[in-house]
Amino acid sequence: xxxxxxxxxxPGTIRLEGDIDVGCAAELKALLEEAMAPRDGRQRxxxxxxxxxxxxxxxxxxxxxxxxxxxxxxxxxxALEGPVPEMLRTALREAGFQxxxxxxxxxxxxxxxxxxxxxx
Amino acid sequence: MANEAESFRLAxxxxxxxxxxxxxxxxxxxxxxxxxxxxxxxxxxxxxxxKGSGAMFGFDALAAFTHKxxxxxxxxxxxxxxxxxxxxxxxxxxxxxIRAMVEQEAGEAAADPARCAAILEGVSALTGEAHRGNAPxxxxxxxxxxRDRGGATAASKAGGFESGATAQVWRILFTPGPDLMRNGxxxxxxxxxxGQMGRLTAEASMEGIPPLRKLEPERCYVRWKLRLxxxxxxxxxxxxxxxxxxFVEDACTLEIExxxxxxxxxxxxxxxxxxxxxxxxxxxxxxxARALEEKRKNPGRREGDRENAGSLRVPAAxxxxxxxxxxxLVTVQARLTALAARSEDAAxxxxxxxxxxxxxxxxxxxxxxxxxxVRATFERFRRLVHDLGRDLGKNVELTIEGAETxxxxxxxxxxxxxxxxxxxNSMDHGVETPEVRAGAGKGRGAxxxxxxxxxxxxxxxxxxxxxxxxxxxxxxxxxxxRGLACEGAALTDSEIFGFIFQPGFSTAREVTDLSGxxxxxxxxxxxxxSLRGTIEVSSRRGQGTTVTLRLPLTLAIIDGLLVTVGDGSxxxxxxxxxxxxxxxxxxxxxxxxxxxxxxxxxxxxxxxxxxxxxxxxxxPGREQIMVxxxxxxxxxxxxxxxxxxxxTVIRNLGSLYRHVQSVSGATILGDGxxxxxxxxxxxxxxxxxxxxxxxxxxxxxxx
Numbered sequence: 001x002x003x004x005x006x007x008x009x010x011p012g013t014i015r016l017e018g019d020i021d022v023g024c025a026a027e028l029k030a031l032l033e034e035a036m037a038p039r040d041g042r043q044r045x046x047x048x049x050x051x052x053x054x055x056x057x058x059x060x061x062x063x064x065x066x067x068x069x070x071x072x073x074x075x076x077x078x079a080l081e082g083p084v085p086e087m088l089r090t091a092l093r094e095a096g097f098q099x100x101x102x103x104x105x106x107x108x109x110x111x112x113x114x115x116x117x118x119x120x
Numbered sequence: 121m122a123n124e125a126e127s128f129r130l131a132x133x134x135x136x137x138x139x140x141x142x143x144x145x146x147x148x149x150x151x152x153x154x155x156x157x158x159x160x161x162x163x164x165x166x167x168x169x170x171k172g173s174g175a176m177f178g179f180d181a182l183a184a185f186t187h188k189x190x191x192x193x194x195x196x197x198x199x200x201x202x203x204x205x206x207x208x209x210x211x212x213x214x215x216x217x218i219r220a221m222v223e224q225e226a227g228e229a230a231a232d233p234a235r236c237a238a239i240l241e242g243v244s245a246l247t248g249e250a251h252r253g254n255a256p257x258x259x260x261x262x263x264x265x266x267r268d269r270g271g272a273t274a275a276s277k278a279g280g281f282e283s284g285a286t287a288q289v290w291r292i293l294f295t296p297g298p299d300l301m302r303n304g305x306x307x308x309x310x311x312x313x314x315g316q317m318g319r320l321t322a323e324a325s326m327e328g329i330p331p332l333r334k335l336e337p338e339r340c341y342v343r344w345k346l347r348l349x350x351x352x353x354x355x356x357x358x359x360x361x362x363x364x365x366x367f368v369e370d371a372c373t374l375e376i377e378x379x380x381x382x383x384x385x386x387x388x389x390x391x392x393x394x395x396x397x398x399x400x401x402x403x404x405x406x407x408x409a410r411a412l413e414e415k416r417k418n419p420g421r422r423e424g425d426r427e428n429a430g431s432l433r434v435p436a437a438x439x440x441x442x443x444x445x446x447x448x449l450v451t452v453q454a455r456l457t458a459l460a461a462r463s464e465d466a467a468x469x470x471x472x473x474x475x476x477x478x479x480x481x482x483x484x485x486x487x488x489x490x491x492x493x494v495r496a497t498f499e500r501f502r503r504l505v506h507d508l509g510r511d512l513g514k515n516v517e518l519t520i521e522g523a524e525t526x527x528x529x530x531x532x533x534x535x536x537x538x539x540x541x542x543x544x545n546s547m548d549h550g551v552e553t554p555e556v557r558a559g560a561g562k563g564r565g566a567x568x569x570x571x572x573x574x575x576x577x578x579x580x581x582x583x584x585x586x587x588x589x590x591x592x593x594x595x596x597x598x599x600x601x602r603g604l605a606c607e608g609a610a611l612t613d614s615e616i617f618g619f620i621f622q623p624g625f626s627t628a629r630e631v632t633d634l635s636g637x638x639x640x641x642x643x644x645x646x647x648x649x650s651l652r653g654t655i656e657v658s659s660r661r662g663q664g665t666t667v668t669l670r671l672p673l674t675l676a677i678i679d680g681l682l683v684t685v686g687d688g689s690x691x692x693x694x695x696x697x698x699x700x701x702x703x704x705x706x707x708x709x710x711x712x713x714x715x716x717x718x719x720x721x722x723x724x725x726x727x728x729x730x731x732x733x734x735x736x737x738x739x740p741g742r743e744q745i746m747v748x749x750x751x752x753x754x755x756x757x758x759x760x761x762x763x764x765x766x767x768t769v770i771r772n773l774g775s776l777y778r779h780v781q782s783v784s785g786a787t788i789l790g791d792g793x794x795x796x797x798x799x800x801x802x803x804x805x806x807x808x809x810x811x812x813x814x815x816x817x818x819x820x821x822x823x
Binding site for chain 2: 028032057063
């Protein structure tokens with residue numbers, strides 16, 4: 001399991017890999033707070049990449065949920081980058097979470113739509 | 121982190137060992153009593169705990185193996201499988217394999233995969249028969265895994281619901297407590313396990329999640345509303361649902377309600393027929409109401425583990441360390457008291473007394489921490505008796521008395537081997553076969569009785585059987601033959617039976633009812649003596665034998681009386697001392713050279729320690745008789761002076777002094793000098809033996 005913050009491109013990407021459980025909850029919280037902290041008078045944000053995540057426990061879901069709620073309230077970008085593994089999506093749905101926390105990034109969604117369109 | 125993981129694994133091993141003992145005991149009781157519901161539930165819960173904890177701490181093979189057994193006992197619990205001796209034997213054999221898996225990394229032999237497979241095959245055969253006989257719905261499922269819980273889920277999903285079978289509906293409100301995640305539990309895994317019981321619909325409630333900056337990352341804020349539908353073929357009990365939460369029941373709020381039956385009623389059972397609009401009025405609803413009522417009365421209690429509520433598991437090594445430190449403290453405190461007495465400063469004396477009082481309280485408390493009941497040690501012999509009874513064709517019941525008697529853990533740890541040898545000997549050579557017993561007019565079934573009770577500062581452990589008894593004359597003849605006793609010597613029963621503890625006493629030749637009585641008995645003697653204990657044997661031909669081990673309560677610190685004899689200081693255990701009376705020269709003269717004193721009209725024999733220790737200096741005009749109680753009654757030990765009471769840290773004298781029976785250890789006094797700790801029992805026994813030998817000639821060693 002690992003939680004990394006790729007700051008090479010604004011607004012930056014938090015990458016979640018492997019099983020994201022209570023062992024990395026504190027680190028994930030710190031990175032989310034860092035990503036959402038205003039800098040130079042401007043609200044920032046981040047993308048969250050979960051494509052290589054294999055599992056997620058309730059601590060991670062809570063953090064992403066809380067971060068998304070605050071990002072929406074503040075009008076900042078906090079969205080998924082890339083796909084959510086189906087296994088992860090199913091596991092969370094079976095555990096009673098009606099949807100995966102965070103929505104796909106608008107750009108990703110558009111790309112995805114375009115791809116689907118070209119396939120169709 | 122690695123150390124933490126290892127400490128969890130160690131804790132699991134400790135817990136598993138205890139559970140395995142409990143399991144063995146329950147199984148053997150089940151074997152005798154048949155399918156007792158509470159016992160079956162205890163077996164199921166213990167297996168479930170071993171499986172769950174094992175999986176949590178990385179004992180995957182163990183968890184998978186135990187899971188199959190757990191399923192079998194779930195079948196028994198549900199009344200679909202009978203509790204047969206065959207299942208008991210298979211499970212006992214399985215416990216041996218589980219034990220090997222638990223101990224594997226601790227350097228013990230690993231489990232035998234072939235044996236494990238054979239056991240599981242045997243269990244599968246039994247559960248398979250049960251399904252063919254009683255559960256047609258499950259038998260239709262060709263997947264062998266359908267017999268386990270997961271299989272039942274598959275059946276309910278694939279067949280039960282689709283074909284319209286009647287189902288129970290459980291509503292569960294699960295609110296994890298703040299520490300649930302920190303304790304290593306994962307609610308999602310619990311939901312997954314619950315989902316294996318039927319169709320689970322979960323609804324996570326996120327309202328409790330605070331703003332990010334206030335959110336404690338390792339705390340669970342989500343709570344769940346769950347709905348579990350089960351098929352008639354895979355009926356789930358309240359206990360089964362609670363068992364899923366067994367590890368977290370103290371760290372969560374759980375409300376379970378049964379709505380009764382749901383769905384189609386065409387194939388409804390009795391519960392469905394009783395369905396009313398207010399579902400909770402049904403029988404199953406009563407179960408729910410009972411459960412909620414129980415929960416209200418016992419918040420936070422864990423089912424099946426009630427006696428452990430509020431207890432704390434601490435590694436024994438830490439307690440040993442604590443007792444060692446208290447021992448050092450007691451020694452230093454004694455020095456402080458001696459210095460304070462010399463200083464004549466009232467304030468220093470007052471502080472010294474206060475520290476003495478606190479040290480004494482601390483010592484008593486820390487010693488109590490190491491006291492554990494003998495139950496676990498006793499219970500494990502049920503298996504030995506069961507297995508030996510089967511192998512030897514003898515019908516023997518083990519009865520246990522005083523299992524709650526507490527002893528220092530150090531003593532208990534060393535008690536297993538001697539008891540094992542004594543019970544083996546009783547089984548092998550004491551107890552007769554059913555035919556022989558019937559011929560002797562006894563019941564065909566024999567009894568071995570294991571008892572423990574307190575007696576002053578000692579604990580008496582008795583191993584008795586109602587077997588053939590020891591052949592007194594055969595032992596005597598053998599002792600004479602081996603040069604341990606003289607021909608024609610007048611020997612008491614106690615002396616004769618004492619020979620069986622001589623090394624290799626019975627190995628040279630077979631003697632009826634005697635052979636083997638000496639095998640392992642030397643080990644018993646050595647171990648008991650190393651614990652500063654004594655052994656007594658009584659036996660009646662044709663009626664049975666009783667071996668009594670007298671063991672000290674503790675091996676660490678005792679309350680003592682400091683006395684002097686000549687220039688030497690000695691400690692007598694306070695617990696064995698009844699009173700102290702003066703002995704004047706006039707009293708000695710009045711007794712006409714006999715070592716007896718009159719205490720309130722009662723004649724009390726005494727031993728003059730000056731004579732025993734060969735002290736040649738002149739005795740004081742007034743000596744002191746310390747009256748002690750031993751097996752034969754009251755007896756006195758005469759010392760020069762009594763200096764007062766003292767807390768005594770027992771130090772071993774080392775192997776060089778192991779043959780000095782009358783001294784049980786040494787201690788360091790406040791002034792730094794060493795005092796020997798005397799064993800009043802042994803001193804009196806030795807004096808009596810010497811007197812007896814003077815009267816009738818030597819008994820031992822060879823004449």
